Amino acid sequence: MGIFKIEGGISLKGEITPQGAKNEALQILCAVLLTPEKVIINNIPDIIDINKLITLLGNLGVKIQKNGHGSYTFQADEVNIDYLETEAFKKEGGSLRGSIMIVGPLLARFGKGYIPKPGGDKIGRRRLDTHFEGFINLGAKFRYNREDHFYGVEANEGLTGADMLLDEASVTGTANIVMAAVLAKGVTTVYNAACEPYLQQLCKMLNSMGAKISGVGSNLLTIEGVTTLGGCEHRILPDMIEIGSWIGLAAMTKSEITIKNVSWDNLGLIPTTFRKLGITLERRGDDIYIPAHVDGYEVKTDIDGSILTISDAPWPGFTPDLLSIVLVVATQAKGDVLIHQKMFESRLFFVDKLIDMGAKIMLCDPHRAVVMGHDFKSQLKATTMSSPDIRAGISLLIAALSAKGTSTIQNIEQIDRGYEAIDERLRAIGAKIVRE
Ligand SMILES: CC(=O)N[C@H]1[C@@H](OP(=O)(O)OP(=O)(O)OC[C@H]2O[C@@H](n3ccc(=O)[nH]c3=O)[C@H](O)[C@@H]2O)O[C@H](CO)[C@@H](O)[C@@H]1O
Numbered sequence: 216m217g218i219f220k221i222e223g224g225i226s227l228k229g230e231i232t233p234q235g236a237k238n239e240a241l242q243i244l245c246a247v248l249l250t251p252e253k254v255i256i257n258n259i260p261d262i263i264d265i266n267k268l269i270t271l272l273g274n275l276g277v278k279i280q281k282n283g284h285g286s287y288t289f290q291a292d293e294v295n296i297d298y299l300e301t302e303a304f305k306k307e308g309g310s311l312r313g314s315i316m317i318v319g320p321l322l323a324r325f326g327k328g329y330i331p332k333p334g335g336d337k338i339g340r341r342r343l344d345t346h347f348e349g350f351i352n353l354g355a356k357f358r359y360n361r362e363d364h365f366y367g368v369e370a371n372e373g374l375t376g377a378d379m380l381l382d383e384a385s386v387t388g389t390a391n392i393v394m395a396a397v398l399a400k401g402v403t404t405v406y407n408a409a410c411e412p413y414l415q416q417l418c419k420m421l422n423s424m425g426a427k428i429s430g431v432g433s434n435l436l437t438i439e440g441v442t443t444l445g446g447c448e449h450r451i452l453p454d455m456i457e458i459g460s461w462i463g464l465a466a467m468t469k470s471e472i473t474i475k476n477v478s479w480d481n482l483g484l485i486p487t488t489f490r491k492l493g494i495t496l497e498r499r500g501d502d503i504y505i506p507a508h509v510d511g512y513e514v515k516t517d518i519d520g521s522i523l524t525i526s527d528a529p530w531p532g533f534t535p536d537l538l539s540i541v542l543v544v545a546t547q548a549k550g551d552v553l554i555h556q557k558m559f560e561s562r563l564f565f566v567d568k569l570i571d572m573g574a575k576i577m578l579c580d581p582h583r584a585v586v587m588g589h590d591f592k593s594q595l596k597a598t599t600m601s602s603p604d605i606r607a608g609i610s611l612l613i614a615a616l617s618a619k620g621t622s623t624i625q626n627i628e629q630i631d632r633g634y635e636a637i638d639e640r641l642r643a644i645g646a647k648i649v650r651e
């Protein structure tokens with residue numbers, strides 16, 4: 216397993232361009248299974264999770280052609296559905312969270328879809344009930360093999376549209392159900408649908424392939440089933456979680472950074488939330504300019520003077536994937552912040568490492584931590600740490616870049632899962648980071 220050695224306490228300067236969005240790309244790649252025609256996808260990030268999914272599509276018989284950096288053509292005209300029954304699939308298929316979204320398209324097009332219990336971050340319980348309840352509503356039969364944690368759905372007679380109210384606004388669950396419903400007979404309505412830009416992009420892509428989805432961007436989707444879908448060309452949005460990571464990095468290292476081509480209109484509450492921490496962000500065209508915060512940043516309290524709380528919520532609420540980054544940035548703010556991670560119960564435990572580095576954090580319970588900012592009066596101290604999940608990993612990396620001395624981060628595959636060539640890109644703006 217690789218490590219990063221990071222010499223901290225150095226201000227960075229320059230421009231950084233976000234990669235394509237990991238969580239959108241996972242949905243979009245699964246959607247290529249819905250048509251025998253060619254689908255061109257641009258701005259695909261070159262990261263471990265995405266490359267694993269591309270390999271999985273290849274193993275299923277999808278023809279894959281690389282057109283250039285981040286651009287691929289896929290053609291699923293000879294899908295080998297029997298691959299789903301192989302030992303190789305049982306081993307590989309569950310190695311990332313995103314692979315769960317092959318089930319909806321396969322069920323819709325071939326009448327069956329199987330998946331081993333998917334992997335992804337160990338950040339708490341990650342149920343799949345919403346996905347499978349959705350498929351059952353469309354007429355599929357559910358099979359679960361408890362021994363080897365193998366899930367399956369079958370619909371020999373095809374799928375039929377239905378009205379459904381999801382038990383929670385699951386991101387991958389909504390994507391899976393939508394991809395099944397586009398080829399079902401009749402009309403499906405999905406209420407309490409997730410509506411992140413990832414899903415809006417998926418629906419736009421499916422509509423450009425001939426699907427009939429309305430309500431895109433809302434929590435009520437109406438899907439009129441069609442019999443076939445055709446090819447298309449799609450471009451993935453910049454990764455909003457990466458953008459948030461760079462905002463946090465800039466503030467915490469007092470760096471002047473411009474984040475290029477961020478697609479502002481798709482950032483939701485992200486700029487507002489960082490501004491609540493006292494961080495200055497300027498919109499320059501479609502870029503974000505962050506000046507060097509030489510005098511630090513001061514947390515804004517609520518109107519009544521009570522302590523600022525930053526919590527996650529389904530879109531258009533603040534994404535849970537940025538709370539670890541907000542937390543690390545708060546360790547150097549002037550003022551206190553309560554971080555409330557509502558969705559996942561094991562995502563805050565990494566604060567132990569920040570406490571070791573000298574941060575003032577009180578973990579109240581698995582969901583809540585109070586951070587008392589140092590206002591740069593005390594610098595974090597370098598240490599050796601291991602990254603438990605992708606976003607904790609980047610947060611620890613940001614902490615290391617701001618800390619005094621040389622830190623070591625182990626288990627960097629966690630970071631590489633979601634951030635493309637992160638060491639190279641950070642070196643380009645002046646970071647002292649080495650991969651060993
Ligand atoms: C590959 C991918 O796209 N992964 C993202 C996706 O995961 P994923 O699609 O797996 O996450 P879900 O949206 O299904 O749910 C995430 C967690 O939040 C809980 N929950 C969800 C909805 C809700 O209204 N209330 C609620 O409590 C669920 O029980 C679960 O524990 O969405 C998560 C939530 O934004 C993100 O952290 C992940 O990065």
Ligand SMILES: C=C(OP(=O)(O)O)C(=O)O
Pocket residue numbers: 237238311312313334335336338536605606633
């Ligand atoms: C939790 C995440 O990813 P995954 O759902 O793939 O584990 C994430 O992107 O922050």
